[in-house]
Amino acid sequence: MKHKLAIICVDDEPSILRSIQAELENSLGPDCIIELAQDGEEALEVIDELTADDHQVAVVIADYIMPGLKGDDLLIKIHSQNPRIFKIMLTGQANADAVGHAVNAANLYRYITKPWDKDDLVTTVREALRSFNYDLKLEEKNTVLQELNQYLEQKIAERTTDLRHANHQLKILNGELTRSNEALEQFAFTIAHDLRQPLQSIIGFAKLLRVQFGDRLEPPAIVYVEKIIGGSDRLQQMIEGLLAYAQAGIEPHGLTITDCNTVIREVLANLQFTIQNTQAQITVEPLPTLAVNTTQVLQLFQNLIGNALKFARPNLCPHVEIWVERQEQAWQFGIRDNGRGIPPEECDRIFKLFHRVPTEASPPGSGIGLATCQKIVERYGGKIWAESQWGAGTTIYFTLPQRPDDCHC
Numbered sequence: 001m002k003h004k005l006a007i008i009c010v011d012d013e014p015s016i017l018r019s020i021q022a023e024l025e026n027s028l029g030p031d032c033i034i035e036l037a038q039d040g041e042e043a044l045e046v047i048d049e050l051t052a053d054d055h056q057v058a059v060v061i062a063d064y065i066m067p068g069l070k071g072d073d074l075l076i077k078i079h080s081q082n083p084r085i086f087k088i089m090l091t092g093q094a095n096a097d098a099v100g101h102a103v104n105a106a107n108l109y110r111y112i113t114k115p116w117d118k119d120d121l122v123t124t125v126r127e128a129l130r131s132f133n134y135d136l137k138l139e140e141k142n143t144v145l146q147e148l149n150q151y152l153e154q155k156i157a158e159r160t161t162d163l164r165h166a167n168h169q170l171k172i173l174n175g176e177l178t179r180s181n182e183a184l185e186q187f188a189f190t191i192a193h194d195l196r197q198p199l200q201s202i203i204g205f206a207k208l209l210r211v212q213f214g215d216r217l218e219p220p221a222i223v224y225v226e227k228i229i230g231g232s233d234r235l236q237q238m239i240e241g242l243l244a245y246a247q248a249g250i251e252p253h254g255l256t257i258t259d260c261n262t263v264i265r266e267v268l269a270n271l272q273f274t275i276q277n278t279q280a281q282i283t284v285e286p287l288p289t290l291a292v293n294t295t296q297v298l299q300l301f302q303n304l305i306g307n308a309l310k311f312a313r314p315n316l317c318p319h320v321e322i323w324v325e326r327q328e329q330a331w332q333f334g335i336r337d338n339g340r341g342i343p344p345e346e347c348d349r350i351f352k353l354f355h356r357v358p359t360e361a362s363p364p365g366s367g368i369g370l371a372t373c374q375k376i377v378e379r380y381g382g383k384i385w386a387e388s389q390w391g392a393g394t395t396i397y398f399t400l401p402q403r404p405d406d407c408h409c
Contacts, residue, residue: 005129006033006055010043010062010074011090016114020061020090020121027122032058032129040069040077047078057085058132059125064091064098072098075106083107084135086128090116203232258294260287260301264322267302274309280318287324288331290400296376297400301335303369304396308337311394330382330402336395342388350386373398 009020017036024034033055037043040062047057060078064071075087087106089099092114102108110124206228214222264284268275275282282305290297305320312318321336342350353371377384377398388394 004031004033004055005058005132006035006050007059007061007125007129008035008037008043008046008050008057010037010040010060010066010071012038012063012066014038016063023118023122024125028125028129039067040071040074043074044077047081056132056136057082059086059088059128061088061090061125064089065093070098072102072106075102075108079106084132084139086132088112088124088128090114090121199232203229206232255291256294257289258292258297259289260297260324263294263298263301266298267305270302271306271309274306278309278312278318280309280312280320283319283321285323287322287333288326288402290331290402292380292400296379300373300376300398303373304335307369308335308339308394311337311339313338313340313391326402327399330399332397332399334395334397336393338393341390341392342386342394343390344388347386347388351384 007024009017009024011017011020017038021034021036024032028034033050035046035050037046043060043062047060050057060075062071062074066074069077071089071091075089078085079087086109087102088110089102089108090112099108099111102111109128112121112124206225209217210222210225210229214225217225261284264287268282274280305322308320309318316338319338321334323334325332325334351370351374353368374384377400380400382399382401384396384398386394386396
């Protein structure tokens, strides 16, 4: 329930009190309670009673000369208890010192001399009530804002605690994932390494069987031997690719200042036989010098250029273009070929381990080379992607950092 505002009139003359009460009641109507007191002590008691009933005392109109507390001392005491109350001194006997004392110590709102002008008194009280209401509403809004701020601060603190807990859990999970990946890579390296020797024995014995006993084998047996040798060769290629993939994750990555132009020349020397047989044309723009692991970058370029030569279109000499563009914090390399291309839906899949583009006449491969390229690039905080159209060639893009401290090795 919203209580009415209260006005207290204090004067030792009952006739003056009744006159003020009548004027205010006629002008303000029933919206305000008007209480009377004949001295300061009684006025303080009335304020306490109204406050106990949850009324808001808005205005106190006090005479200066009264028994007991004088008007200025009364207003000062009221101000010390409730500074929001508007204080008006209505008297004909107060001197300038008393008024100044009330203004300074009680924040006196208005001084009106007796005999007073009715319109002046009513207007002053109305303005005081309007200001009191404004201050009251402003205080209520501030209270609501403070409560809202406290609620938001509490929620932020709770969210911060939850976020710290989540970050801690994520850190633990990342550590476990890193250890798991390292163990998995080490396991793949160990298994692939251990499979090499028995596989080489299988290939060796199969070839020995073909050489020494080939003329005595029945035709079906010769076919079986050839299938053993062919399958073993493909398995050996897959094991070598798996070893390269595992080594990209577990070998130490010492960074050295590496001229990519020198790396490309070495790659082209390694691929010279294929380049000559296919009459390929390789165009290389000047490349930057980076702080990288030279062996890894050589493997990266060799896999990508080798793929561009391998997946050439029939009866068309391969043409491979290599260039680089400088970005804000990285170098973006591009390798474009005029080969068979990749179906658009396969562009995001070709970097998955053991994935091969399903075609009727796919060249031999293990599906590990591009996965190894992705692992190398991501070791440096870069990214690799493909843009292609089936039958119209492929462009592989990848990024490497410009400075050594940009690397995440």
